Amino acid sequence: MDKKLLGIFAFIVLIILLAGCQEEPQEESAPDEAVAEETSEAETRAQQYIELWNNQEFSKMYGSFLNKGSKDVYGSLNFVTWQEDIYEQLGVSDVNVTYLPPEEAVEYSKDTPADFDIQVEIETLAGPVEFEQTLTLLHETHDEMEDWFVEWxxxxxxxxxxxxxxxxxxxxEAVRGELVDRNDRPIAANSEAMTVGVVPQNFTSPEQKQKLARALEIDVKEIDAAMNKSWVQPHYFVPIKQVPASDQLTLDRVFAVPGTQQEKSTFREYPYGEALAHLTGYIGQITAEQLEELEDQGYGPNDMIGRQGLERALEERLRGKPGVKVLAHRASGGDPVTVFENDAGEGEVVKLTIDAELQKSIFESMGGEPGASAAVHPETGETLALVSSPSYDPNEFLKGITGSRYQELSDDPNKPLFNRFAASYSPGSTIKPITAAIGLETGAIDPEEGVTIEGESWQLNASWGGFHITRLHPEIENPVDLHKALVYSDNIYFAQKGLEIGREEMIAGYENFGFTDNIPFLLNLQPSQITSKGTFGSDGQTADTAYGQGQMLVNVLHLAAMYEPILNGGTMYEASLFLEEDEPVVWKEGLISDDNAELLRTAMRSAVTDGYAQSANIGEVAVAGKTGTAELKMRTEDEGKENGWFVGYDSDNPNAIIAMMIEGIEDESNGSDYVAAKVASVLKKHKE
Known part of the structure; x- marks a missing residue:
């Protein structure tokens, strides 16, 4: 064979031999895909486990994700039941476990553990528990299924x-914040007490329960209810009732009952009792309904919570945060190990604009008669007093009011549990200065112009039928001008002027003074209304409303605020309640000019010195104001009944406008002058 052809043939054979020595060809992406699949599986399993953990689905975590070794060592009793019990004791409301994937892809081999750094945040009733952990997953075969499982x-x-x-x-126990008045006098305070309780394993006989119930003046059912709560363990201290440290007699009786324990605590106290009850409200043990609603805010089944008044409205600021310490008692003995601790946090001390002594003076002046009163500062709108009479003692509720005592309060015909300062009432003639301000500002009332009014009754025309406007003092000399009409409270004058102002201007004028608005205040107050529909349906209704009858209703705090523009130059402020607020907040402004306001102030002083509020004409204080007698017409059962009003202030030093209403004064010979005397006595004491 030719040497050249022989060389070519040898080269071809060499190429074939070399090709035969190479491995079977594979797709280039196969190794990378295998790594990616393993990485994805491990991370996906970790993420699924974390999602179940965040949802506290411990049974699913155990059944589908725990590795064999962890199951063999701990079992479902420790993983599921123990974990659930601890979460319940801590009052866990939220679990947030997060996993931060590595910045670069990690090749997780089935032969080595897959580790993930996690951050655990558990929100408990005593605040957050936070810690870091390493979540380790192992690749195992369970029931012929290969996957990644958690080592726990x-x-x-x-x-x-x-x-x-x-x-x-x-x-x-969290230290609840206190309520103090403008002069730092405590009105909802913490005092020393003893929490009386039992340890279930040492308190097992019916005789023990009966003796303790008698000592605490409660029912055995209350003891059983406390001991049967879900968090209770045999060796836990179970609180039953707080007893003031000063009540040594009760504490001695409790101490004589075997198996009881006492722990120092703080006790909520309301030093002004009935005088401030409807304003402060009170605290009480959280109800099952409240617990269900507020459990995610860290409340526990044994917590005290604001139930009424400011205690309820300011719950978030006052409650504080309870402290918690979690101890682990080792099976091997020795001192317990603290695994977590969070100190209690105190609630705020809230300083109010309320003058507690003024409030007390107003309450006492009302003598337990049904009614409401409010006091405001005319230059700032600060709420100085809010009174509802008669009242109840909030301290009774803290000590554990009996069912019979509560029923007694509920059945009382004077309704001491009803908060009258939150309601609205027909204002009678106390609205006349406001109607006068509207008429003066619109030009419908000329203060110099007098009108001739004859007799005790008047009607616009025969179309009114049997409806007449009546007045109490027909002896007033004609002509009757604005000054006389205010001093002697002439209904006919204001009825006529109301018609001259006109329906639309009257509605707009009252709305400028805040009628129909929601009253800007922390507590819910019923808005004042002009009519039930917000419009006047007839001339008769317009005339009737102009002197505070018809369907007009006012809230007592709002009424006091409506007199502010007459004293301060035209501004009505939002009723403030916190002394910490820097500047008064204007609610309405430009309501009356200085000249017109001066006319009204002069007339209201004369109403006391020359008119029919003579009981307020005392030498110690230059009282000015306006009386009002409201006939109750809206319900047939109220026919013949009257409420008496007086809105007054010290004209020499107008630092408080007091509005007071007393129900059922129809039997008082001097009518609303009876109420004026009460306000005058308060102003006298307030000046001292």
């Missing part, structure tokens, strides 16, 4: 927790 131990529940530990949760 008790430190995932709480740091330093070990198998066999007996966990004890010690709660430290």
């Amino acid at each position: 131990d008790p430190s995932f529940i709480l740091p330093r927790l070990e198998l066999g530990d007996q966990v004890e949760v010690q709660m430290t």
Whole structure:
């Protein structure tokens, strides 16, 4: 063979041999895909486990995600039941476990553990518990299924927790913030007390329960209810009732009952009792309904919570945060190990604009008669007093009011539990200065112009039928001008002027003074209304409303505020309640000119010195104001009944406008002058 052809043939054979020596060809992406699949599976399993953890689905975590070794060592009793019990004792409301994936892709081999750094945040009733952990997953075969499974131990529940530990949760009561008045006088305060309770394993006989119930003046059912709550363990201290430290007689009786314990605590106290009850409200043990609604805010089944008044409205500011210490008692003995601790946090001390002594003076002046009163500062709108009479003692509720006593209060015909300062009432003639201000500002009332009015009654025309406007003092000399009409409270004058102002201007004028608005105030107050429909349906209704009858209703705090523009130059402020607020907030402004306001102030002083509020004409204080007698017409059962009003202030030093209403004065010979005397006595005391 030719040497050249032989060389070519040899080269071809060499190429074939070399090709035969190479491995079977594979797709280039196969190794990368295998790594990616393994990485994806491990991370996906970790993320699924974390999602179940955040939802506290411990049974699913155990059944589908725990590895064999963890199941063999701990079992479902420790993983599921123990974990659920501890979460319940801590009052866990939220779990947030997060996982931050590595910045670069990690090749997770099935032969080595897959580790993930996690951050655990558990929101408990005593605040957050936060810690870091490493979540380790192992690749195993379970029932012929290969997957990644979590390696677990008790430190995932709480740091330093070990198998066999007996966990004890010690709660430290939060110090509730106090309410103080403008002069730092306490009106809702904390005083020393003893919490009386039992440890269930030492308190097992019916005789013990009966003796304790008698000592605390409660029902045995209340003791059973406390001991049967879900968080109770045999060795836990279960609080039953707080007793003031000063009540040594009760504490001695309790101490004589075997198996009882006493722990120092603080006790809520209301030093002004009935005088401030409807304003402060009171605290009480959280109800099942409240607990269900507020559980995610850290409340527990034994917590006290604001139930009425400011205690309820300011709950978030006053409550504070309870403290908690979680102790692990080791199976091997020795001192317990603290696995978590969070100190209690105090609630705020809230300083109010209220003058507690003025409030007390107003309440006492009302003598337990049904009615309402409010006092405001005309230059700032600060609420100085809010009174509802008769009242109840909020301290009774704290001590554990009996069912019979509560029923007694509920059945009282004077309704001491009803908050009258939150309601609205027909204002009678106390609205006349406001009607006068509207008429003066619109030009419908000329203060110099007098009108001739004859007799006790008047009607616009025969179309009114049997409806007449009547007045109490027909002896007033004609002509009757604005000054006389205010001094002697002439209904016919104001009825006629109301018609001259006109329906639309009257509605607009009253709305400028805040009628139909929601009253800007922390507590819910019924808005004042002009009519039930907001419009006048007839001339008769317009005339009737102009002197505070018809369907007009006012809230007592709003009425006091409506007199502010007459004293300060035309501004009505939002009724403030917190002394911390820097500047008064204007509600309405430009309501009356200085000249017109001066006319009204002069007339209201003369109403006391020359008119029919003579009981307020005392030498110690230059009282000015306006009386009002409101006939109750809206319900047939109220026919013949009257409410008496007086809105007054010290004209020499107008630092408080007091509006007071007393129900059922129809039997008083001097009518609303009876109320004026009460306000004058308060102003005298307030000046001293």
